[in-house]
Amino acid sequence: MAANPNPLPDPNEELVRVFDAEQESEAMEVSGLLESKGIHCEITALDAPQDVLPIGGTVVLVREEDAARAIQIIEEYRRTPAEELAEDISTSSEGNGEISE
Numbered sequence: 348m349a350a351n352p353n354p355l356p357d358p359n360e361e362l363v364r365v366f367d368a369e370q371e372s373e374a375m376e377v378s379g380l381l382e383s384k385g386i387h388c389e390i391t392a393l394d395a396p397q398d399v400l401p402i403g404g405t406v407v408l409v410r411e412e413d414a415a416r417a418i419q420i421i422e423e424y425r426r427t428p429a430e431e432l433a434e435d436i437s438t439s440s441e442g443n444g445e446i447s448e
Contacts, residue, residue, distance in 0.1 A: 374405035
């Protein structure tokens with residue numbers, strides 16, 4: 348019998364925070380991105396009573412062993428086209444052996 352490709356999470360497993368959002372919709376978008384890459388995640392609200400602390404938000408949690416990959420995926424997703432272009436130019440100019448003055 349084949350192993351289950353999507354095992355249920357262990358309730359005692361250590362989860363780490365990889366993304367914070369003010370809006371739940373943003374956390375859901377990141378969650379969907381991670382799930383599409385095969386990383387199981389949980390979304391948790393950080394609501395506090397508004398008369399005590401005016402904070403709130405939503406966090407995305409992943410298994411500890413998936414945290415580094417999840418952070419990398421999120422960072423790549425959040426890069427702007429200008430950042431990608433600058434990185435491409437930097438990479439291509441480093442590889443051609445020219446010295447700029």
